[in-house]
Amino acid sequence: MILEAAMLHIKPGMTEAFEVSFKKASPLISSIEGYLGHELQKCLEDDHKYLLLVRWRSLEDHTVLFRESPEYTEWKALLHHYYHPFPVVEHFARIELE
Template sequence: MILEAVMLQVKPGEEAAYEKAFREASQYISAIEGYVSHTLQRCIEVDGKYLLLVQWRSLEDHTVGFRQSEEYLEWKKLLHPFYDPFPTVEHFQEVSLEA
C-alpha cells in the first residue's frame, strides 16, 4: 500500500469554492484502478492550508494509472487553479514495526 501525501495551499478567500470543487473532483480519483481511499483535511492554524492523503495499491496506480488518465485531466481542471504555490506530491510506504 502506498500513501500519497500532499500539502495544499489554496488562494485566500477561495476555500469554500475549493471544497465544493474537491467534492466534485473526488469522483474522478475514486474511479481509478488501484485507488483505495482518500481524505482531505483542513488546517486549523493556517487559513487555506489542506492536507490530502490518498491510499493507492501501488505507486504506479497513481503515477501512471491516474496521472495518465482522462479522469486526471478533469481533476486537474477542477482543482489546479486554486493552488498557490503549486503543491509537491510525496509518496510513503508503511514501515513494519514488528521485529
C-alpha cells in the same frame, strides 16, 4: 499500500469554492484502478492549508494509471487553479514495526 501526501495551499478567498470543487472531483480519483481511499483535512492554524492523503495499491496506480487518465485531466481542470504555490506530492510506504 502507498500513501500519497500533498500539502495544498489555497489562494486567499477561494477555500469555500475549493471545497465544493474537491467534492465534485472526488469521484474522479476514486474511479481509478488501484485507488484505496482518500481524505482531505483542513489545517486548524491556517485556514488556507489542506492536507490531501490518498491510499494507492501501488505507486504506478497513481503516477501512471491516474496521472495519464482522462479523469486526471478533469481533476486538474477542477482543482489546480486553486493552488499557490503548486503542491509537492510525495509518496510513502509503511514501515512494519513488528
